[in-house]
Amino acid sequence: MSETHAEHTDAWSEQEPPHADAWSRQESAQTPAAPVASASGGPAVTPADAADAARLVSFGLQPKLLPARDAEYAELLRRYREDPAFARLADAVATGLGLVVLEVSPRAGMAVTAAEDSVFAVRMGDYARRASTDSADRFLHGLAHLAVAAMAFPRPEDLADDAYIGRFTVNGVDAFVRQACLRLEQRAEEAGENTDPASGAPGLEAAWRTYARRSATGATKDARRLAGSTTGIVGKAAAFLTDSGFLQRTGDEGGGSYRTTARYQLQVRDMAGSAAMAELLELGVVPVSDGSATLLPPPEGDDLELAADAGLPFHS
Structure with a gap:
């Protein structure tokens, strides 16, 4: 990770020659960023992968949206279920946003709920x-x-x-x-x-x-x-x-x-x-x-007491 950071630092510090071709500069700007190798030595994660994972989470934040009615949503769900690395990435994005993934399936889509400290929680x-x-x-x-x-x-x-x-x-x-x-x-x-x-x-x-x-x-x-x-x-x-x-x-x-x-x-x-x-x-x-x-009549031996700390749960 330190070598990658050093390369990026050098790239920012180097000045482009004043006579560089304008078309070359434009071509360079459009070149996709290099994949970042995972610390575990697994498949590299690209910015495009991260964007797709975030896109899937954004779909999950739209409860009325059904995978059956959105081809992109359905494709990202398929990828989540078939690609463990992508699934971990999407889960990490959700966790970072203070969301808990309840289920990922064709019937429910990416079902998420907000953790107590999440900005998405409704108090x-x-x-x-x-x-x-x-x-x-x-x-x-x-x-x-x-x-x-x-x-x-x-x-x-x-x-x-x-x-x-x-x-x-x-x-x-x-x-x-x-x-x-x-x-x-x-x-x-x-x-x-x-x-x-x-x-x-x-x-x-x-x-x-x-x-x-x-x-x-x-x-x-x-x-x-x-x-x-x-x-x-x-x-x-x-x-x-x-x-x-x-x-x-x-x-x-x-x-x-x-x-x-x-x-x-x-x-x-x-x-x-x-x-x-x-x-x-x-x-x-x-x-x-x-x-x-x-x-219904109370069951035999029913001695249920009110819980002193009984809360009233609510989920967004």
């Missing part, structure tokens, strides 16, 4: 502030995204099955969360706990109380639902995920009906281990075929 606080100035809404927006994921993939086998397509409605998600709120309130009462604690309570414990007290629709005079109502918040979450290429809107019934994409399934897999999502799924509230929700 839940920022997301909520765009919709409302009420700080309490941060919990509600986070809970809405969490509930959409849980409704879309209620069972581990659904999440693991690449062929599975989740379906839900906005009203169904709202009913799902309200049933979960009811279950949490019942547990608090049975345990003799205060059902109206300080607003600083963590995780789901604070979120369910805020959600349960919020109007479901709060419709305006022209029958539109208010953005601050719970169905308005769920609708915003679904619309955001649709605009981001993670969901597809399929109709208007139930406040808006949606189906999942391969990319969204990968995102949910990535966050499935979070304490908050596990807690929500274990409450026994499950979706049924009509897009609503139902409450």
Whole structure:
């Protein structure tokens, strides 16, 4: 590497003779840069390779773009899968941008998600502030995204099955969360706990109380639902995920009906281990075929406690 640097330094320090032919200078400027040999002695990496790898990552940052509809994208995916050196280069580009590669396949393209410190990450606080100035809404927006994921993939086998397509409605998600709120309130009462604690309570414990007290629709005079109502918040979450290429809107019934994409399934897999999502799924509230929700009886010996550090995960 030091010899290469020395050669470049000499090239910059040498002055071209004043009588050099103009055409020769132009030809020289158009000559591609020499490949840089890898430290491991493997195939040389050229600037063109780096550009192609970055191009593939840029495609991955466009969730709505499908490889089947873009020949260049499909070719770069093929190269990624068949050329290990190129795959490592593309992975390195993604890592340098603060991205995590979830999957590279014809069905999902190059599916990436933003690491916490990435410039591409969308913070839940920022997301909520765009919709409302009420700080309490941060919990509600986070809970809405969490509930959409849980409704879309209620069972581990659904999440693991690449062929599975989740379906839900906005009203169904709202009913799902309200049933979960009811279950949490019942547990608090049975345990003799205060059902109206300080607003600083963590995780789901604070979120369910805020959600349960919020109007479901709060419709305006022209029958539109208010953005601050719970169905308005769920609708915003679904619309955001649709605009981001993670969901597809399929109709208007139930406040808006949606189906999942391969990319969204990968995102949910990535966050499935979070304490908050596990807690929500274990409450026994499950979706049924009509897009609503139902409450199952608690299992024997069910002594699940709220996790004090349960966060509300969000992925861009």
